[in-house]
């Protein structure tokens with residue numbers, strides 16, 4: 001797979017050497033452990049990096065043995081696009097440990113996975129780079145790629161965690177070829193979320209402390225509170241109550257098929273995810289649809305599902321010069 005790289009800062013061309021990328025102004029970007037690095041060593045995604053390296057297999061379908069990631073990706077892409085993934089150039093932005101990388105590669109796509117955090121290490125351990133898979137550590141809003149190279153840009157579970165979601169959407173759209181597709185989702189505001197006081201208060205504290213410490217504390221919270229969630233695992237009312245009075249995220253309601261062991265792993269992972277993210281933007285379905293429309297896309301569809309709202313749209317041939325970030 002051939003990708004055209006560019007200096008994410010000056011936007012001029014870059015040449016790949018053995019251990020670094022060299023820019024026209026002789027600046028260097030290190031390639032460490034085979035992964036090119038275009039971000040500061042410490043950044044706002046550090047807690048995510050730790051989380052994905054610790055739980056690098058937890059949400060992979062091949063590990064859980066349930067097609068949860070596949071079903072979500074299929075729904076987001078739509079049946080037509082999903083069935084034609086083979087040979088497509090796909091950018092997966094905010095790849096994490098690779099729950100969607102796995103499905104994309106299994107279906108024959110040529111995948112470029114980027115993440116701002118050390119999650120790229122987990123992704124590489126799970127799905128080593130080869131002629132069909134490239135990995136880079138980069139910020140979506142400062143990508144090291146020439147624009148309009150990808151047939152499909154996928155960004156799931158990510159936009160709400162970036163500093164400026166609208167800017168993120170534009171940067172993603174810049175990477176799509178005319179005639180290509182962008183697939184995205186976003187958290188939505190809900191009254192239920194605003195009543196989850198234990199989570200809101202815990203996050204207020206945890207996102208301000210060192211990732212290592214926050215990781216230990218979320219583990220402790222799960223140990224204490226998950227057994228309470230488990231008592232009424234089949235009762236929707238009990239689960240709704242637990243969501244409000246404990247800071248723990250559990251999946252007894254949404255994915256009852258998961259074993260006790262997996263319930264615990266998913267709770268540890270997503271409680272940490274939920275309580276330590278630096279940015280958590282909320283939107284509405286109407287606003288999100290408008291944001292996708294504002295990119296000048298065609299065939300825009302938006303629906304409520306997954307983490308809140310999901311949507312996709314196609315970049316028409318003639319707007320390639322309109323979007324400028």
Ligand SMILES: C[S@@+](CC[C@H](N)C(=O)[O-])C[C@H]1O[C@@H](n2cnc3c(N)ncnc32)[C@H](O)[C@@H]1O
Nearest residue numbers: 045048094095096115116117139140156157158
């Ligand atoms: C909740 S995780 C989702 C990971 C993966 N998409 C999944 O669903 O398993 C959000 C990911 O977005 C990444 N992220 C946040 N801001 C980013 C940015 N500006 N550029 C690239 N990645 C970013 C985080 O490092 C993290 O791995």
